Amino acid sequence: MSDNHGHHESHAHDSHGQHDEHHHEESFVSKYIFSMDHKTISRQFLITAVIMAFLAMMMSFLFRLQLAWPGEKFAIINFLLGDKWGKDGILDPGMYMALVTIHGTVMVFMVLTGGLSGTFSNLLIPYQIGARDMASGFLNMLSYWFFFLSSVIMLAAFFIETGPASGGWTVYPPLSALPQAMDGSKLGMTFWLVSMSLFIVSSLLGGLNYIVTVLNLRTKGMSMTRLPLTIWAFFVTAILGVLSFPVLLSAALLLIFDRSFGTSFYLSDIYIGGQALEQTGGSPILYEHLFWFLGHPEVYIIILPALGLTSEIISVNSRKPIFGYRAMIGSIMAIGFLSFIVWGHHMYMTGMNPFLGSVFVFTTLLIAIPSAVKAFNYITTLWKGNIRYTPAMLFAIGLVSTFISGGLTGIILADSALDINVHDTYFVVAHFHIVMGVSAILGMCAGVYHWFPKMFLRHMNKKLGYIHFWGTFISAYGVFFPMHFLGLAGVPRRYYSNSAFPMFDNLVDINVFITSFAILAALVQIVFLFNFFYSMFRGPKSEQNPWGANTLEWTTPMAHTHGNWPGALPTVHRWPYDYSKPGKDQDFVPQTVPLAEGEIDGGGH
């Protein structure tokens, strides 16, 4: 990578004492592959996530073709899946299920959990709190390599005879526990479980590191109430992950036992493949509880970092302090806390006690309040601003729009009485794709455009960025808004085809509409891919602080050096949002600038 040409020279001139041991020349392997530097690890996460996102998008493209034109022949399906799963260009029903499952798993875990947190927590936590690196560089490196291994295993399942897991990304047993139930529950499911277990290890290693780093390595003057909202978001996200991922690991372990060792944690009274199974006394509902105990915090693990990035980007580019900084921190913490007591809203229809359902209705609707506060604060930050439209800013505003649209339909799904008729229909698919899928992707893109100059020391192409934004944003609404109506017409999700009965025949045009926008979205992502890789090597060189931002990462030199700052660590004197503060000669005041006499910190003036 060309941005590192000056790397070891700057090492040699490294003036701070504690890094003398690094004077030896680093090999390619220790610099780029098994690196323990947070900046390199962050780039590793990002590039892996971009590739995984692209593959997961290709999967959705294939099953969207099937949904819009069921039974029609597409050369590309045969081209990509071969005769076994795409005979004559028609998608095999088992493969359809597998694509849906792996698309969901990869997007939720590899891209929006590992990719999003891994990239930006790693990049920004040390940079923005003024630390030389993560608390443990070694664990950080392990975190990436577990993630990488997990991604490889997840994809490798496409190359085994019975195909990948195909019971939906939630892999409910008994379907996922019984190899007799479908091909996807054979070896592919084992791959899924191994991959997820490794992923959980990666996520825990990363999360613990983030928490410890934020708590212990803040530079002088960087109190918790001077942290940028990005760091608050990553911090709470990491806590959610550390508390909830072990529960998923336990769910996965019990499932491994049920699958391979004849236990009956989730299995009871089953007759399948002409045989009555011996297992009795277990309950699949137990799995659902364990899964969603992770699963619901998980959606906040996805969206909080995206919201954190957005807070920073909206403030910087509006040239205005983020509105209600303390309310934002309060909202993040409230969302984090409440996210642990709402999981039951995924289970209203499982036969769970209806009274328990009522409790979850209450807690779930409570979580709408801090979410609303956040949305209002973003909108008010724009008010009377002086908005600079970088591609990052466009994506950040896009996130606010989709976060509102998707959040609002959540009110319907949270209401158990209304959930009866829309549970597991396309209404749900539309809701969660808009509120956490699209929003988080838009937030991630915003982050990539905004911090690209920090990561690769170059700018991405602005015009291609504009095209990427509008194409993505328009097609996101084009794809997911009409999907609500499929749900309201009663179409269940995860149906290979809606033509098995006449009831849904009048919905074909909606599906064609959706797929057309999905294809547009896919094409626009090619523009992004190109821009991303091209700019990495050939984009125009960036200045040190291209956006006029206050946070500490922009005070680091324009080369990636070990320890981030060549001399002493910076000292922080103020909160990070002094934009357009009256009485200052420029419209930003970096956190390292001491308070003037009589100046009040934190928004007063």
Added chain:
Amino acid sequence: MIKFLVYIAIILTALAIGYLVRVFELASSLKGNKPEEVTEKDNKLQAKLMLLFMFILLAFTFWNLVEYAPKMLPVSASEHGVEIDWLFNFNMIIIYFVFAITQIFLFFFAFKYYGRKGRVATFIAHDNKLEMIWTVIPAIVLAVLIIFGLQSWNKITSDANPNSMIVELYAKQFDWTARYAGADNKLGKANYRLITATNDLGMDSTSAEGMDDIVVKNEIHIPVGKEIEFKFRSRDVIHSAYFPHFRAQMNCVPGMTTMFHFTPTITTADMRKDPFVVKQMAEINDLRQEKAKKEGRTEKAVEFDYILLCNKICGNSHYNMQMTVVVDTEADYKKWLEGKPAFYAKAPAAETKPTAVAEIK
């Protein structure tokens, strides 16, 4: 060979685009521009696009509501479903209102406050009064929604009327079987170990309550105006019994029995005469004819039917696990039921021997 050519084409296209961008960038830097810098012109253009998008978004969502209305489910055919529909519309009106207001504010501010040289943003960090307002108002609105929602939920999930008719729905990969409780309105015992080729449900022939049970496939009939209590069981994996027209749903979970009760209010015959349904079916039939014509086959016209779908992923044929539900008048229902013999009337009790318990692999 074709694959190889496709790869080559993709690589060449990428290279071509790469050089094209390079040329543009060089040309622009020759003119002395910084291509990455956001100019006031950019801000103005993007701001206008934001405003334009606001109108498009509002128009598009509204168009969706109008255009797709005739494709939605017809009026609810169950008592509680009418309440659910009312509640849904009530929620939807509030949601759409909030959606429109917030999006208008968002995109309008994005438009109005685009960056101009010489302008300075106003330094406003917070406003306690405003923040209080937008915390309290959503809280009140949500409280109202919760109260309405939970009232309906409690009513719908309360215990079934003791006089309700009991019907068991039994799910397996990939079909449904129904069992009527017979004259005693009690279902006989069943055990998964008793399942054989002829005893699909694992009915226990020693259970007296089961002697008059009637087993039905493919199509169930229920009488209008009578509360039906459905009991759900599953043989293999989790399924979900979803009756979209009755706004009813419940998962079928192996190892346990789940329940849902509702009262059908419109017979199939009456629903077929509903003007909304007539129009919807006309469209469906037109589309089917058109498709058949294209494929060179003939297609009989279909009629409206209530349907039971599987709504929990259950395997490769999940998408095709259906049962027709017919709502009859009381008289028609009785006539239909008379034609159905009890399970043990046609298959005398001879299958109590448990099947071999499988080894777990």
